[in-house]
Amino acid sequence: MTARHPIVILGSGYTGEWLCRLARQQSLPILASSRRPDSRLSYVDPHARLRFDLAERATWSALPPDADLIWTFPATPLEQVQAFAMHYCSPPRRLMVLGSTSAYDTSGDQVGGLPPWINENGPVDTSLPRVQGEEYLRTHHRAIILRVAGIYGPQRNPVEWIRQGRVGPTDKFVNLLHVEDLAHLCLLALQAGQAGETYNVSDGHPRRWRDICAHVSGRWGIVSPRQEGNSESGKRILNQKAVAHFNYTFRHPNLYEALEAMQGASPRRG
Numbered sequence: 001m002t003a004r005h006p007i008v009i010l011g012s013g014y015t016g017e018w019l020c021r022l023a024r025q026q027s028l029p030i031l032a033s034s035r036r037p038d039s040r041l042s043y044v045d046p047h048a049r050l051r052f053d054l055a056e057r058a059t060w061s062a063l064p065p066d067a068d069l070i071w072t073f074p075a076t077p078l079e080q081v082q083a084f085a086m087h088y089c090s091p092p093r094r095l096m097v098l099g100s101t102s103a104y105d106t107s108g109d110q111v112g113g114l115p116p117w118i119n120e121n122g123p124v125d126t127s128l129p130r131v132q133g134e135e136y137l138r139t140h141h142r143a144i145i146l147r148v149a150g151i152y153g154p155q156r157n158p159v160e161w162i163r164q165g166r167v168g169p170t171d172k173f174v175n176l177l178h179v180e181d182l183a184h185l186c187l188l189a190l191q192a193g194q195a196g197e198t199y200n201v202s203d204g205h206p207r208r209w210r211d212i213c214a215h216v217s218g219r220w221g222i223v224s225p226r227q228e229g230n231s232e233s234g235k236r237i238l239n240q241k242a243v244a245h246f247n248y249t250f251r252h253p254n255l256y257e258a259l260e261a262m263q264g265a266s267p268r269r270g
């Protein structure tokens with residue numbers, strides 16, 4: 001992969017750190033931002049650290065004018081997003097924004113007792129502030145939006161979510177994506193995504209929490225303290241547009257194999 005411009009990762013949380021490491025492996029020119037760069041960006045060379053806070057206008061000019069941007073925090077509030085974008089999100093700069101599959105409004109849609117499959121044409125809930133910010137950036141500044149499923153990986157281990165009772169054995173469907181796959185898809189989308197387009201990113205295998213809990217219980221004897229109960233139906237996210245457009249092969253196509261690897265490497269992190 002070649003990059004004409006440096007890439008700035010706006011916001012260096014969980015995904016941002018994986019993105020930085022992957023970009024470095026691919027020898028891409030990368031800069032990372034944080035609101036507290038000295039304490040949060042120890043894994044980045046000092047010269048590649050930027051202080052950036054969407055809420056603090058004085059920090060915006062730290063971004064190199066020729067850099068492409070990967071925006072990894074919710075694009076809110078709208079007024080700040082608009083003010084920032086007016087000055088810093090114009091072509092030829094490429095802009096990619098991480099959204100969420102929670103944008104999709106599926107209230108009431110059930111087919112044969114199952115939630116519908118949702119592609120990028122599904123209706124979104126425009127009352128959600130982050131959806132307003134993303135749609136503004138997409139329609140006015142040609143941002144590429146990735147609608148991201150639940151992110152898991154080392155230090156975000158669904159086995160620990162079950163152990164802690166954050167989730168339990170309900171019939172709700174969940175769509176997940178390993179953070180390593182997300183990092184690869186982000187870089188591909190920045191390079192090859194069509195400006196102004198939206199792509200769903202998930203591993204393509206929605207599962208019921210009940211089934212994940214049964215697997216975890218059978219394999220490791222870990223049972224959620226949360227009771228069974230009525231739940232929402234969840235969603236089933238289609239990822240075919242991204243997979244086809246980016247010709248992507250998942251590093252972690254199978255949740256259970258990924259859990260096995262994480263449990264072997266780090267038994268009690270979540």
Ligand SMILES: NC(=O)c1ccc[n+]([C@@H]2O[C@H](COP(=O)([O-])OP(=O)(O)OC[C@H]3O[C@@H](n4cnc5c(N)ncnc54)[C@H](OP(=O)(O)O)[C@@H]3O)[C@@H](O)[C@H]2O)c1
Binds near residue numbers: 034053074075099
């Ligand atoms: N976690 C999930 O399962 C999931 C699912 C679907 C979508 N998403 C979305 O995917 C994206 C990446 O998720 P993630 O879990 O990797 O996020 P994360 O760990 O929260 O990282 C985002 C980072 O952005 C920075 N940030 C936050 N607000 C900011 C602001 N106003 N100005 C500048 N920087 C700001 C923070 O870093 P500093 O404190 O260092 O500045 C934060 O750590 C997010 O938009 C998230 O909502 C997440």
